[in-house]
Amino acid sequence: MRGLLWLVGAGAMIGAGGLLMTQGDAGTAAHKQRDNLTFPTSQRPIDREREATRTTLAPAEPAEPKEHAAPAHDPLLVALPPEAVTALVFEAGTILKAPVGQAMLACVGKEERARMDKGVAEMGKTWVDLAERVGVASLPEKGGMFVVQGKLDGFDIQKLEPHAESRTYGADTTIYDDVREDAWEFHAAVWHGSLLLGSHLPGVVEAAINRLDSGGAGTTLAFDENDAYGEIYGKVGQADLERMAPEEMKSRLHDVAAHAEVHVDAITEVLMVMDVEGSDAKQVEDLGKSLGAAMAVGRLEARREGRDDVVRLVDQSRVRPYGDRRLRAEVAVPLDIMTKSMHGCGGEE
């Protein structure tokens, strides 16, 4: 009888244990949620899909063919000035649908949205609907250019710039010039209903149209077409790099970095890969250590504030010496850092 009690007790214990362990199985969800962030260090499937569906330029025979120049196919990259010190392309269509884009749009008030959509509202559209990609470039002569790629058929620049004068340029492009007495000027054009080009500098829009009309053949690009991956990509010059950097890093970046190549994956989280190139290997390595220390401080602050989401992102961020005088920073950026400087989300800009 006593032996039987042990057996009944054993059955009860093993059964109860099984029940408890089955209840505990739900805890595996926490383990499965752990993810390793994949930083954009090369073309991803989504980049290839986008590239396959995109309209490319048909190269025309250039007047003076340049030797060893690969034919360029991407109209937006062809439109960006080759001499640009900073040239960045934003996959606006993807970014604005992603969490970061939604968070940023949430920071923009109704009136501000209406002001932004001036010129396209008459088409019953918003820039969010129209803009597929946006390219920005800054030139050595302290000015810049922007290019918006999208379905721009029917877009009237004069609704945006009522004082602009129009003139025909190239095969079938109209350039709008708005030149004011105080030396302020703005030039814009819509090329083939797909690219809106704009610049405050004279001659920049014309040069872009020349490159586009030649089909990109023999054109030197602001950066290599093979580097066109991510939701944001391109190169950043020293001055812009310094301006974008946190206050404590500005002077060191100015001393060390000549330029940087940037790729950002913004589909779910904001994952930035920045290849910084400098002239002195030791200084570049020291810059890497400073960036690492900044990450450690950021992690400490996030931990103190109990922000486990930020800690998780910082834990996967790293700086890696990469070739001679180069380093690669892989940084996961919290969404609120992207929006906190925006006026509608408490910032001042």
Place this chain on the structure above:
Amino acid sequence: MRVTLAVARDLLREALQRRWILALGVAISAVVLVLGMALRMEVVDGALAATRLFGHVVRHDIRSAEGAMNPVFQAVAYVIFYGGIGFGILACSDFGAELFSPGRIEHLLSLPIRRWQLLLGTYIGVFTLSTVGSLYGAGAFTILLSVKSGVWTLRPIVAALLASATFSAIYGAMLASALFVRSAAVAAAVGGALFVLGIVAGYRDDLAPLFNAGPSRVIFLFVTSLLPRVSQIANAAADLASSHAVDLPHLGRSLFGLEAFGLGCLAVGMWQFERKDF
């Protein structure tokens, strides 16, 4: 209780005389000593800038030291968990067989010790042994890595305690098996089988869809529901060691279930013990 603890103490005394156990202690000490001399970690303002082993750079990523150490602590937790349980199964497999060996068991039963005290004392002794072993291994590695990296944490030690708790459940079944077949090999086989099945049971929800819906899947789910979730607790231990989120309430249930399984197995052993004449 004093009698039970006296049995446990005797077992520990016996364990310390074994070459296997001593070899483990020496091996852990030697690895820690060699790593202590060969491992160099360059920490700059809280960031791990470079790691050198025997003078060679093994890692050149610059990242926050705590973030960089998390995967290391995670790996240490997995090694201690799986390595510790595997070693424990081999090293402790003959405790039961020797306890019930002819001559010795008759002598023990002639003393004022009840049978359940003998069994529970042996179980507690092995649990203490595995806990001390885990704490020594995890503690030594944690202190070494913490000194080198400047990242101080007790989490890998807590993770090691989970390994010890898991092993104790497996050992409950091993000890019970010794009462049916007095063989160290059989006890080791039972422990090994539970170890492997426990790894499978930890992934039962992922594996169940591989079975056709119907009796085969129901049988798989039923059988695995009773087994210790070895891999599940190993993952939780590694997550804990590497400062990742762990669902503590569910982990608590798993651990209580695990100990209930171990004690249940021990009760099966007790049932057999009561039936036996020595």
